[in-house]
Amino acid sequence: MSNITMSRQFRRRLDIDGSLKQRAWDFLTKLMADPASPGLHIEPIRNSADPRVRTGRVNDNFRAVMFLVAETPEPHFVLAAVAKHDEANALAQRLVLTTNPVSGVLEVIENAEPVVLPGPRPVHGNGTAGWVPQGPLAGFTPRELEDLGLSATLARRAVTCPDEDALVAAAGDERVPPWQADALLALATGTPIHEIHEQLGLSDPETEQAPARPDQADQTRIGVGVGIGIGAGVPTRPASDADVAAALRRPSTLMDFVRIETDSELRRVLDGSFAEWRVFLHPEQRRYAYVRTSGAYRLSGGAGTGKTVVALHRARRLATAPAAPRVVLTTFTRNLADNLAQDLRTLDASVWQGRLGQAGVTVRGIDQLALDVLGIVPADIRAASGGDLLSAGAVPRPLSDTDERTMWTDAARAAGLTGDLARPAFLRGEYRMVVLANDLTTRAQYLRVPRPGRGTRLSRAQRMAIWDAVEAYRRQLSLGQTASYAEIAVLAARCADAFAAAGGPRPADHVVVDEAQDLHPGHWRLLRALVAEGPDDLFLAEDSHQRIYGEKVVLSRYGIQVRGRSRRLTLNYRTTAQNLRFAVGILAGDTDVTDLEGDAEATSGYRSAMSGPAPVLRACSGLTEELDVTAETLRGWFGPPSGPNGNGSSSAVGTGAGTGTGSDDAQGRVEAGSVGILTRSARERDIVAQGLRDRGISAQVIAGHALPGHAGGRDTHRSDAPRLMTMHRAKGLEFSRVVLFGIDRKSVPSERVLATEPDDERDDTLARERFLLYVAASRARDALVVVWAGDASPFLPVPPAGV
Numbered sequence: 001m002s003n004i005t006m007s008r009q010f011r012r013r014l015d016i017d018g019s020l021k022q023r024a025w026d027f028l029t030k031l032m033a034d035p036a037s038p039g040l041h042i043e044p045i046r047n048s049a050d051p052r053v054r055t056g057r058v059n060d061n062f063r064a065v066m067f068l069v070a071e072t073p074e075p076h077f078v079l080a081a082v083a084k085h086d087e088a089n090a091l092a093q094r095l096v097l098t099t100n101p102v103s104g105v106l107e108v109i110e111n112a113e114p115v116v117l118p119g120p121r122p123v124h125g126n127g128t129a130g131w132v133p134q135g136p137l138a139g140f141t142p143r144e145l146e147d148l149g150l151s152a153t154l155a156r157r158a159v160t161c162p163d164e165d166a167l168v169a170a171a172g173d174e175r176v177p178p179w180q181a182d183a184l185l186a187l188a189t190g191t192p193i194h195e196i197h198e199q200l201g202l203s204d205p206e207t208e209q210a211p212a213r214p215d216q217a218d219q220t221r222i223g224v225g226v227g228i229g230i231g232a233g234v235p236t237r238p239a240s241d242a243d244v245a246a247a248l249r250r251p252s253t254l255m256d257f258v259r260i261e262t263d264s265e266l267r268r269v270l271d272g273s274f275a276e277w278r279v280f281l282h283p284e285q286r287r288y289a290y291v292r293t294s295g296a297y298r299l300s301g302g303a304g305t306g307k308t309v310v311a312l313h314r315a316r317r318l319a320t321a322p323a324a325p326r327v328v329l330t331t332f333t334r335n336l337a338d339n340l341a342q343d344l345r346t347l348d349a350s351v352w353q354g355r356l357g358q359a360g361v362t363v364r365g366i367d368q369l370a371l372d373v374l375g376i377v378p379a380d381i382r383a384a385s386g387g388d389l390l391s392a393g394a395v396p397r398p399l400s401d402t403d404e405r406t407m408w409t410d411a412a413r414a415a416g417l418t419g420d421l422a423r424p425a426f427l428r429g430e431y432r433m434v435v436l437a438n439d440l441t442t443r444a445q446y447l448r449v450p451r452p453g454r455g456t457r458l459s460r461a462q463r464m465a466i467w468d469a470v471e472a473y474r475r476q477l478s479l480g481q482t483a484s485y486a487e488i489a490v491l492a493a494r495c496a497d498a499f500a501a502a503g504g505p506r507p508a509d510h511v512v513v514d515e516a517q518d519l520h521p522g523h524w525r526l527l528r529a530l531v532a533e534g535p536d537d538l539f540l541a542e543d544s545h546q547r548i549y550g551e552k553v554v555l556s557r558y559g560i561q562v563r564g565r566s567r568r569l570t571l572n573y574r575t576t577a578q579n580l581r582f583a584v585g586i587l588a589g590d591t592d593v594t595d596l597e598g599d600a601e602a603t604s605g606y607r608s609a610m611s612g613p614a615p616v617l618r619a620c621s622g623l624t625e626e627l628d629v630t631a632e633t634l635r636g637w638f639g640p641p642s643g644p645n646g647n648g649s650s651s652a653v654g655t656g657a658g659t660g661t662g663s664d665d666a667q668g669r670v671e672a673g674s675v676g677i678l679t680r681s682a683r684e685r686d687i688v689a690q691g692l693r694d695r696g697i698s699a700q701v702i703a704g705h706a707l708p709g710h711a712g713g714r715d716t717h718r719s720d721a722p723r724l725m726t727m728h729r730a731k732g733l734e735f736s737r738v739v740l741f742g743i744d745r746k747s748v749p750s751e752r753v754l755a756t757e758p759d760d761e762r763d764d765t766l767a768r769e770r771f772l773l774y775v776a777a778s779r780a781r782d783a784l785v786v787v788w789a790g791d792a793s794p795f796l797p798v799p800p801a802g803v
């Protein structure tokens, strides 16, 4: 038996050459089972830079290059490359497995002839001689970057990058170790060096101390993975086996290297079904997935920074504890919960997914969870806790949104309300944010209760009239044995509390929440009641800039204390730097965003190591041109139809470079099902569907609600047609390329929605509209196209004059 460690780069290289996969599989499974097998032809290389280097026969033409880092108790190989025979032997002579002298991170370095890189002259002395700073890293000398552990080649190249795109391209070179790329981009976004150390776990107390940087004043130590790492001065020396073993425990090493434990893991690596998020966690993601907390913990982060990934890893970590705990993993909608359940299976099929109250992980949308709680508490607890809402302890029938609106309209009329106060949107908000949030049951309570965060001021007489409406509304609910989901959450919270007070167990031991920014007070009461306060009780992943439903909430009002236990992720794994900049630019106009603690929420530090085309903005003369542009764009992406009349040169607005995310075929055509077309409203979505059909493109319309409680249609989709849906429905999803359709002044923000809101709530409604555009723009991985007719949306970061 032997152990195998491979790097992300190695895996990607295997992906490229499909024909090698079966041979590589045979070779590696044999190597794992019996490294002494003569058929493997494992051989050392004479005069190699690293005496541990070995090559092995993959087939007649190809050999694997690896390092034998330990013989006991079992041999341990670190794979470096699979290459043609001669190339493999040449590589094997030059490659060195070493640890970064500053950070202690494991690296594979190629010692070779110096190469002349574009940029400044080599640096001597203190690294500043002849230095002309420019670009995003102006103000840093190469030596300062080297002091962080970056290779000299990369450091020199980085400080001369004239702009952010050039820097992202330099950092995104596949030969640059991920931790160095991230350190570089973090520096460029203004992150102080000590924070970079912290983020990357470079001085993580749980691992060995980072070795001190040897004096390299006269040595240009370069080397960034295989290839770019070129020893221009003193050759890099191999690290000792002990150093390698210590480096393998470092979180920054684990961004890039993974130990393959089983045949099935190996199979997944080789057949391409290996999802990188399962294994190559960023040190911060790893920390938050594994951190043991003394109470509720909040993880914020921009779109695509991997909050969901952390939530999944954390749920697995919690569920696999020896005590077989009951873990709840929940999110805002049912379709997102279905996605979580599927992803959890991908992460670890051995994690039991069961019903609420069972050991394992219960993955549910938050409103299903509320119904589950009502279902598992004894009927007498339900009857006793229901008050005027749960007559006779029956589980109420959930009310549809339309019915709820109608009921509020009727209740307003019955109470004689007029003007803004009679609007269903206002009454619904007041009820959720004030009445349910405080679990008010009497008029006297409502007359006294503070209403922080509510835009509309109310006189005593107005409060009296609103309470009349609340009573009328509740009478209707009780008669129909129905309740809104907001009520069901509060009822479930009451029942869980009452059951616990009677000596029963809380329904869960740990609760992990994704998309927490959209939850309303009833949900928070429920979450608090699901699990007793204590270590690892609540973990909340959220992005306040993605709050597209509901009102601002401050958690401490619901007994959830996260002060001192809040962290933020900043490295984007989804979008290219160009799309990220555009999406964050949408937020620039709103400086008043607060998080779940009520503090200002920043967007600083958000970065991406991927590069792609700049977003394309297209102003059109009318709907017909918008549809024409969209159809042409899609045709350009999908390539020529396979027929004699195919015309592949019709790309209207750029086809995008792609970032190797797996949705482009060998000819650079995009898989149609990976493309999203997003509209502000369902009506517009249907118009676009028809318009595209008229132009010979059949899109799959993903309809249904994204609201909690609604199934919203499953997220399974065909691969042969683009997906067309509303921006709300796209929440939590991602696409290789996105067309944002109809981004004009009347639609974004939606005039129709603004008209239904009271004037005093207008600011918050506008903020949600802005967040919605941010959510939509941040769904695109590789390419983003924005089209509109007439005046552009004022939320777009680039003024239409520049189009």
Ligand SMILES: Nc1ncnc2c1ncn2[C@@H]1O[C@H](COP(=O)(O)OP(=O)(O)OP(=O)(O)O)[C@@H](O)[C@H]1O
Binding pocket: 276, 277, 278, 280, 281, 282, 285, 301, 302, 303, 304, 305, 306, 307, 308, 309, 310, 543, 546, 572, 573, 574, 731, 732, 733, 734, 778
């Ligand atoms: N460590 C990682 N390695 C590789 N890919 C990753 C990693 N972390 C996240 N990703 C990928 O980045 C994308 C975004 O991740 P995820 O959905 O978890 O982000 P998010 O912060 O929850 O996004 P949003 O808030 O927009 O829903 C996904 O495709 C995910 O697989």
